[in-house]
Amino acid sequence: MALARPNCGNSLDVAKATQKVRERNRLRKEAHLPLLSVTAELKRLKRIESEAEFEKFVEASSELYSLLWTRAFLQLKRASC
Numbered sequence: 001m002a003l004a005r006p007n008c009g010n011s012l013d014v015a016k017a018t019q020k021v022r023e024r025n026r027l028r029k030e031a032h033l034p035l036l037s038v039t040a041e042l043k044r045l046k047r048i049e050s051e052a053e054f055e056k057f058v059e060a061s062s063e064l065y066s067l068l069w070t071r072a073f074l075q076l077k078r079a080s081c
Contacts, residue, residue: 012046 021041028035058065 017045
């Protein structure tokens, strides 16, 4: 069984993402809306990216993922008895 490897690199382009958040903040300021925290937005974008990478990994490795969850479930079941 060939395993897919999750992208462990830092693929989020921080400079580009920061620029986009600043542009959004410029528009929000014009619209008299509260500004976004650049740090919080970068964390949110990284979380979204990480979740998407994990979902791709699970999809590509569904057989292995199912096996691991089944084993974990059985261990928990045995431990609770």
